[in-house]
Amino acid sequence: MPLGAETLLWVLVRCSGLPNRQKAEWRHKEQRKGKGASEPQREQWGRGMGAETTEGKELELYFHIPFCVRKCLYCDFLSAYGDEDTKAAYMEALLAETAGSAVSYGRRRITSVFIGGGTPSAVPVRYMERLMEAVRKHYSLTEDAEVTMEVNPGTVSGEALRRCRRAGINRLSIGLQSARAEELALLGRIHTWEQFRECYRAAREAGFTNLNVDIMSALPGQTLSAYRETLEKVLSLETPPEHISAYSLILEEGTPFFEKYQAGELEAVDEDEDRAMYQETKRVLGQHGYHRYEISNYALRGRECRHNCGYWRRKDYLGLGIGAASLVENVRFRNGRELVPYLKDPLGQREELHALTTQEQMEEFMFLGLRMTEGVDGAEFRRLFGCGLEEVFGPVVRKNIRDGLLRELPEGAEGSEPGLQYGSQAAKRDSGSSGRFALTDRGLDLSNYVMAQFLL
């Protein structure tokens, strides 16, 4: 099945014409395959961690599809243009990795699947069907599993969406980013608002009842009223989305945007304006029944993205495809970012294996959990680590409460967020204070500042 490397054309083109730093990096890294791990070790990761003891335990799957029609100017994810042969070879490798990983993980209960990228919809739909088929065949996918695929509105037909739905994909995450033509052009997006609306309607018609739309604020030159236009257009869609991810643009090093910014060609949005957009997001979406359950994520009750919550709640997840990260039984590892070695040996690319120490688990518990507005649960902490949250983080907790960045939620607060399936309502707690801590609105704005303090 693996094709010879010479027949593979991994065409990496940045439409901007800027030198492609990633490309150089990927090629270079081809030589350091297996670095940091001996063959037997990698063999071990390929087969999985502690497979025997975890039968029936929940696991989320993430599939990385690193292809795009073209790279957006702000994007620093692992993605690039790929020709059809490359896509085909990659998908075969991904299917092989999926089947091969089942040796270790096949008996886990798969509660969520997320097909992300890149642009999964840039790959022929038959591969999505085969991928879902492979998941069903080799793993035990639960009845009510959330199965999400990311979609670029410029890449899908109604037919393709219907086939995806039939294949078992039940949630789409559609990258809109902006409803304004000039902003879409600035971002280097390949679609228009009209194409998005078309795609959205097609998704509904195909039977998708759980949709997310990605939008972005703090775009260079964006004003509050321009941003409001995007928000309003999204909310006025016929059957508005169940979920909205609203990110504030971050200039990531190595992207054309970053370079333009450094060269003074882009003007970053003024901080006050940026915060005003953030507040506006919360206000407007709130009026329409969305609640902010995570720093950048809003959903109707019960429509929170289960997969993402899994990341913040430190559920086990297995990442498949190049660059994909995994957390299994408190061991983090990831696949290498190189395409060619992956195509040759899809199961042999796991690297950066790191068994988290208890201390690191505690840190993660805090800095990941605090991304959620329902916060972190002291009782859960005690159940996991055998000691009180305040024994470990007392001074930091108190300092941040004093600074108005953190608060202890009132008793029974989690009840007000019934949709969250990933809380730990089961955990009993002492009467009186809830033992549950969450960031305040200001704390959410300054989450890095707060979270850095939770590193021990």
Next chain:
Amino acid sequence: MPYNGQEDIGMDVTENSKTVDINGTDQSKIRNFCIIAHIDHGKSTLADRIIEHTGLLTSREMQAQVLDNMDLERERGITIKAQAVRTVYRAQDGEEYILNLIDTPGHVDFNYEVSRSLAACDGAVLVVDAAQGIEAQTLANVYLALDHDLDVFPVINKIDLPSAEPQRVIEEIEDVIGLEAQDAPLISAKNGIGIEEVLEQIVRKIPAPKGDPAAPLQALIFDSVYDSYKGVVVFCRIMEGTVRKGTVIRMMATGAREEVVEVGYFGAGCFFPCEELSAGMVGYIMASIKNVKDTQVGDTVTDDARPCAQPLPGYKKVQSMVYCGMYPADGAKYPDLRDALEKLKLNDASLNYEPETSVALGFGFRCGFLGLLHLEVIQERLEREYNLDLVTTAPGVVYKVYKTNGQVIELTNPSNLPDPSEIERMEEPVVSAEIMVTSEFIGSIMELCQERRGRYLGMEYIEASRALLRYELPLNEIIYDFFDALKSRSRGYASFDYDIKGYEESKLVKLDILINKEEVDALSFIVHADSAYERGRRMCEKLKDEIPRHLFEIPIQAAVGGKVIARETVKAMRKDVLAKCYGGDITRKKKLLEKQKEGKKRMRQIGNVEVPQKAFMSVLKLDDK
């Protein structure tokens, strides 16, 4: 084994080295000389060529620049510690001559050392760049050499540059300095052109030393280094008399007395012991002296049993001109800093330090230096060789404070300035400066000097397109960035030299900085009353950029005598959010948080404000625009 300048002054006599029968050497076959030049005119390169040409070392053994032992010196392209090398040259007359080349530091901070090195010579080779011609340091060095009655002859270097104009430079030398230059060797030290002619002229034009080997010992110390095995190694020129192993010597100024354990001369990069050093010779003396403080440059070494009538003229006790506070970034490293300073001091008599405490920075030292370059060299050595992370406060000069009660304080730390009501008057050090500049930049350089409170003394045209400006300037106006400002305002064409002139009364005030209403002692500095507002304003602006945002608004104020004269505000933090988490890649995000946490460690807590350590150097960068 090459001597590397800091340790292990090994006594290994290089096996294949030339041995010269130093004893009984005819004085007439000795030439003691130095090379003087403006910076970058090729002094060190010529020195290397001379050493190479006289065959003491093979080309392979040559380091790029033999005389510059310290890494730092090489990087800066200047020579800091004076050293000497002895070479043997067979001249065209068939005779072998001993050439003692004494290297001189090329920076104004070390003017006194230069003068002592010159005093150890009988002549000087003046190197002038064939393209640039005479510069400020050329003149300053020539005058210094002539003051010491040295015979100076010029050499035109870099004649192979496309822009070389040797004839113009020759005329300039004759016109401006009044040196005969028509037969000046036209050389390229870099490419080894014309070196032979330089050597011949050294033999012909530089006089042989004089002095009576039988007279009471009188030797001039022009440098000394500390070695952990041998103690202090004194570099000296024997003026009169003879010194040998067993002689009990005495330093006439410091009074230190020891028995000589070894004398010798300098190879290139190594030491060659010999029987004795006698009048006219240049070499070293080792006498188990424990501290370079006892062997001050310029002091006279004599025979304790048969002392000379009087010391050689010109000795000055070295004085620190520039002071700053040095604090370990990590307070626990205080003992390490103390040990490191102690070690550096062993080798550097001009470094002073005493413990001090700052509210903001904790325990540290107030350190005195010859000048800003000296400060930077020490700072870099502490950081590099001793692996210390330092917080350095703004350098300042030594002010004289005359109190109303008649007391006079030499103020080295602004925090110690008495209450204004107790001060009758204050004085600050002033320098006389010479600035050489092409005519098109005269205006902007005069403006700069004006801004720096310069007093115009006069101007003379060196040639049609170049002038020499003379100014008196307060030292505290030139210690930080004057040289940079000069370069930028003259597109690199101006050159500069100065001499400390003395103290003058001045209207000085202490500028205090308040961060979040709290006075930060380590940021206070003394400034002329007229520039207080401007400096205060810029200081606030600078600090505003340096201090990260906090959860609350932070006022930054500059105040004089309790009255706020400038203010800036660091706005409260608004946004600090992680980007989208890509595919559950938590590790990457954690690294980001770790970096953020790491950054906090390098902060100083002032009240409830965290101030980055480099903010304490802000005052140095006030002119960056």
